[in-house]
Amino acid sequence: MKIKELSLVSNIDLPLELNISFQKVFTLFKKYANKDFEKHPFYASANEMVKIFEKNPELNTGFSDLSLVEKYSEQINLLLDPLFPEPLRLNEIKAATVPFSFTSLKYTDRLNNILxxxxxxxxxxxxxxxxxxxxIMACTFILGFVYDFNIDIKRPFYFDIPDKTTGTMKYYRAAFNADFTEIIPTNKAPKLTQEDFKELLNNFDDVEIWKEKFPVNSYIFKGFGLLNLFDVTSExxxxxxxxxxxxxxxxxxxKLQNNLRDFYSIKDLKLGYSIFDNVNDKICETSISKANSIILSKDSEINCGDGYFxxxxxxxxxxxxxxxxISDVEDYGVKTDKNPFYQTLHDSxxxxxxxxxxxxxxxGDLALLEIASPKAYDLNSVNINKLKDIIPVFEAAVKRTSEERQNVLEATIQENYTSIHSAVKWRFYQAAEKYHVDSQTNDTAKLDEIIFDDVYPLFGQSDxxxxxxxxxxxxxxxxxxxxxLAISVLKDACKTEKxxxxxxxxxxxxTYLKDVNKGLSAGDEINILDFLKREIYPVFNHIKNINKTLANKVDIYTNRLDADLEVVYEKRKDYEDSVTLINDKLAKFIDKKQKQAQKMFPHYFERYKTDGVEYNMYIGQSITKSKVFNDLYLYNLRLWQLQITCEMENLAFYERKNMKQDLRVASLILVHSNAMAIKFRMDEKQFDVDGAYNIRYEIIKKRIDKSHIKGTEERLTVPGKIAIVYSQEKDxxxxxxxxxFLQSKNQLGAIEFLDLEDLQGVSGLKALRVEVIYQKDFDETKTITLNDLIREIES
Structure with a gap:
């Protein structure tokens, strides 16, 4: 097979007219054909070569007609023989070519075999x-040859050549020898100045400028080049x-598996990855995918002490x-009595x-990189040395991945257990940075207190x-x-044993059953369960041994008990599952919506799950460094809070169909018009109001949901209505x-204006209570947008 020849009249434009010539070879032969070299070993052969040139002058003067390459193939082959020593043809990967076209004139046996x-x-x-x-590359070639303006853009040439024997790809870097070439300007070539050169340096990517300075075919390339390829597959x-x-x-x-297949020339090579858990002393499935592990193909995790390895x-x-x-898995199986690890490899x-x-x-975790082949001895203790340069790269990647995984875990812990809200995290970093700097020179350095002054609070709950x-x-x-159930067992026992x-x-x-039906008091449940364990269960153990019927009866009783709690846990489970459902739905909903609200203006947000959900928000200039605070943002957040409360009411109402126990929520919003300070309590790891005056706000928060309408026994918070507590008429x-606005959207109904009973230490509170209009087909993903709210505030 010959290298695929490309036409000298290329499909692409070039500033060079390509002209094949062996003039520099002729000059070299003519030198040794001189009588001064009569005793030189090259003298005779040089004379023969000169005769070839004299008989075929086009080989010296040059030609652009590609058909002449075939015509003079025998002569060209002889002329280039000295550049292709026979002892090196099976080793060197080399060809005589014309640059920018890769037309082949002669090549080594090894290159031919590769192709x-x-x-x-x-x-x-x-x-x-x-x-x-x-x-552009051809233009820089001209700059160096003709004008001595050398531009160092030695971008390496690469050839990707498949190896059909192994089914893998080989990669070769090319080096071009231009010793047998020259560049000749034609009358079309403009004379370039230093200013032109500077312009070209400033516009390297603008091919039109290069074409202006170097018009198509304005120079003649005369000669040929030597192309040397080097196998750089490993690199x-x-x-x-x-x-x-x-x-x-x-x-x-x-991708890595394909890399290693080419690296080892093994088309069926497999790559796996698993992690040894240092904490639990187990091999664990890879964090990328269990399927990526070869040694864990059957099991998600393996205990090292169970004889697997x-x-x-x-x-x-x-x-x-x-x-x-392991070079031969079958041999390994013989030596290990076909242990489970052998079986996994064999089955795979x-x-x-x-x-x-x-x-x-x-x-301290241990990552295992697993490289495997379906053929014995494809991988062995000798070719493992090829990995010496690669293993450090994997080590760096594993360490980085481990650290990233650890960071994700720490972020998850921080978010879910010891949360520092993103809106205020900058202040903690600022304090930590200051402490770190101070501690370099001061042994008594202390962390700054985290205080945000002049912030406006918003409180809400859906209880x-x-x-x-x-x-x-x-x-x-x-x-x-x-x-x-216990009485039923004892009744049957009486029939068997008098x-x-x-x-x-x-x-x-x-007697206990009658007391329970009347109502439960504190400690009743514990007393009853203690009685059953102490007095009844020993009797049940005896009854089970009397006959099969009684044993079945006791089993019926036992099967109704929760395995962990040892009590009937059916209605309580229905209740707790329903509470968990509504809590999770409301918490996830407000968390998602709150992230959107942060885009309006950064503010502090904290949320708690109780029997329902309650949350605090604080907004003000001190919370953020990135934006300028305006009262408009406070009003917008208040409207957002009311809107979200409506949506949470609808969500809770809609979820009733999914609850085993029908539960309703009652919603409340507390309005406070005066700015206050909040401080991070280091001992409690949370924010709290700062200052004696602001304590009144905390008292109201803790007691308001239990308050009554003044002069009545009616509670303020009731299902189906949102209570908005305030103390100033402007609120x-x-x-x-x-x-x-929300009435216009058919989300809220009639308003009540209420006075509230005095709380301990707090008096003069009032409330608006507004009916929630539940949507027929509520969809939590289709609600009033932030833009709607902003337009309403601005209007």
Whole structure:
């Protein structure tokens, strides 16, 4: 097979008219054909070569007609022989070519074999080299040859050549020798000045400027070049592996596997990845995907102490952290009595494998890199040395991934357990940075107090109404069921054994049952369960041994008990599942909406789950460094809060169909017009109001939901209505505007104006109470947008 020849009249424009000439070779031969070199070994052959040139003058003067390459192929082959020593033709990857066209004139046996093995469809061309890049490259060639303006853009040429024998790709870097070339300006070539050169340097990517300075075919390339290829598959793979590890996308293992297939020339090579958990002493599934692990193909996790691995792997990989190679899996199976690890490899079609342990620095976990082949001895203790340059890259990536994973875990912990809200996190970083700097020079450095002055508070809650009564009723029903089942067992026991003790126990259980039906007092449940364990269960153990019927009866009783709590836990579970459902739905909803609200103006937000959800918000200039605060943002957040409360009411109402116990929520908003300060309490790890005057606000928050309407026994918070508590008339007027807006959207109904009873230490509170109009087909994803709210405020 010949290298695919490209036409000298190229499909792409070039500033060079390509002209094949062997003039410089002729000059060299003519030198040795001189009688001064008569005794030189080259003298005779040089004379023969000169004769060839004399008979075929076009080889000296040059030609552009590609058909002449074929005509003079025999002569060209002889002329170039000295540049292609026969002892090196099986080793060197070299060709005589014309640059920018890669027309072949002569090439080594090894290059020919490589291209023969690439397949009929392979086209010999440079990787990632566009037409414009080729044109500019030719121009820089001219600048160096003709004008001595050297531009160092030595961008390497690469050829990607498939190897059909192994089914992998080989990568070659090209070096071009231009010793046998010259560049000749034509009358079309403008004379370039220093100013032109500077303009070109400032416009490297503008091909039109280059074409202006170097018109098409304005110079003649005369001669040929020598193209040398060097196998850089290993270097390319190392570079590609680094790039893929840095990118770290979802297809990482697949990309790395392809890299290693080319690196080892094994088309069926497999790559796996697993993690040894230092905490639990287990091999755990990879954090990328369980399917990426070869040694965990069957099990999600394996305990190292259960005999899964042989002692050699335990010692070498998990203790000494050394690479382990199995060149022949079947031989390994014989030596280990076909242990579970062998079985996993055998079932996966693996016949040779390399296991490389990489220790993560931050948490002590051990990552295992698994490289496997379906053929024995494809991977062995010799070719493992090829990985020496790659393993450090994997180590760096594993350590980085481990640290990123640890950071994610720490972020999750911080978000869910010790949250510092994103809006105020900057202030904590500021204090920590100051403390770090101060501590370098001051042993008594202290952390700054975190205080935000002049912030406006917003408080709201959606509380499950009657949750205490519902919980007590559920407990009462479960105890009634449990005691009734106990009486049923004892009744059947009386029929089998006429023992007075059974009647006495039935009497006592019945007494407890009557007390439960009347109502529960504190400690009743504990006393009843203690009685059952102490007096009844020993009797049940006896009854089970009397006959099968009684044993079945006791089993019926036992099967109704919760396995962990040892009580009937049915109605309580329904209640608690319903509470959990509504809590989770409301919490997730407001968390999602709150992130959107942060875009209006950054503000502090904290949310708690109780029997329902309650939350605090604080907004003001001191909360943020990035925006200028205006009262407009406070009004906007208040309207947003009322809107969200309506939506949470609808969400809770809509979820009733999914609850096993019907629960309703009652919503409340507390309005406070005066700015205050909040301070982070280091001991409690949370924000609290700062200053004696502001304590009144905290008292109201804790007591307001239990308050009554003045002069009545009616509670302020009731299902189906939102209570808005205030103390200043201007606040009522503000919220009436918001209510009217939501009435126009058919979300709120009639308003009540209420005076509230005095609380301990607090008097003069009033409330608006407004009816919620529940939407027929409420969709939490289709609600009033932030833009709607902003337009309403601005109007």
């Amino acid at each position: 023969e093995n690439a397949g009929e469809d392979y086209e010999f061309k440079v990787r990632n080299f566009e037409d414009d890049s080729m044109y 390319e793979m190392l570079s590609s592996i680094k790039a893929n590890l840095l990118a770290g996308d979802d297809n990482l293992i697949f 042989c002692n050699r792997i335990i010692q070498k990989v998990f203790v000494n952290h050394e690479t382990f190679t 079609g693996i016949q040779s494998i390399i296991i490389i342990p990489i220790k993560a620095t931050k948490n 499950i109404k009657g949750s205490s009564d519902a919980r007590n009723n559920a407990i009462q029903e479960d105890l009634t069921t449990q005691l009734t 023992l007075p003790i059974y009647n006495e126990l039935m009497f006592r259980v019945s 009522a007027l503000e919220y009436i505007k918001y209510i009217k």
